[in-house]
Amino acid sequence: MNTRMSSWQPTPKPSKKNWKKNRAEARKLAFLEMNKEDTYENAVAEIPVTFEGTWSRQGYSANHCTSFVILAASGKVLDFEVISEVCNQCNQKKVSCSQEEFEEWLQTHDCQGSYGGSSSSMEMECAKQLWRRSAQYCLMYTPVD
Numbered sequence: 001m002n003t004r005m006s007s008w009q010p011t012p013k014p015s016k017k018n019w020k021k022n023r024a025e026a027r028k029l030a031f032l033e034m035n036k037e038d039t040y041e042n043a044v045a046e047i048p049v050t051f052e053g054t055w056s057r058q059g060y061s062a063n064h065c066t067s068f069v070i071l072a073a074s075g076k077v078l079d080f081e082v083i084s085e086v087c088n089q090c091n092q093k094k095v096s097c098s099q100e101e102f103e104e105w106l107q108t109h110d111c112q113g114s115y116g117g118s119s120s121s122m123e124m125e126c127a128k129q130l131w132r133r134s135a136q137y138c139l140m141y142t143p144v145d
């Protein structure tokens with residue numbers, strides 16, 4: 001038997017499939033409430049949502065911001081975004097090779113931790129990306145209090 005330890009994940013990843021389902025449900029509901037049939041595929045649905053940002057701080061410099069868009073009616077998560085000022089891959093690579101090797105590697109590395117703005121603006125940046133992405137889902141998020 002071939003046991004692949006490398007594919008083992010310490011924490012289960014949230015299921016994106018569910019969120020896709022949640023978005024489809026939210027869209028359907030919105031059209032129902034407007035008494036409109038979802039007659040054409042790219043019709044945009046207005047969705048009342050709440051926006052939640054959570055922070056984590058590890059050590060002195062590591063800062064991550066995770067933000068969720070949540071359907072106000074049901075509390076279901078529709079989408080999320082993580083913004084980080086640090087990148088674990090970069091940190092690991094930095095200590096395992098020379099500066100030149102690192103810079104060469106960096107050219108092809110899709111860095112997830114390259115956010116350069118201030119910590120306080122991270123949540124705003126998360127929101128921007130979530131709102132921008134909502135257009136792809138044919139959703140228009142309307143924040144409620």
Ligand SMILES: [Zn+2]
Nearest residue numbers: 087090111112
């Ligand atoms: Zn990186």
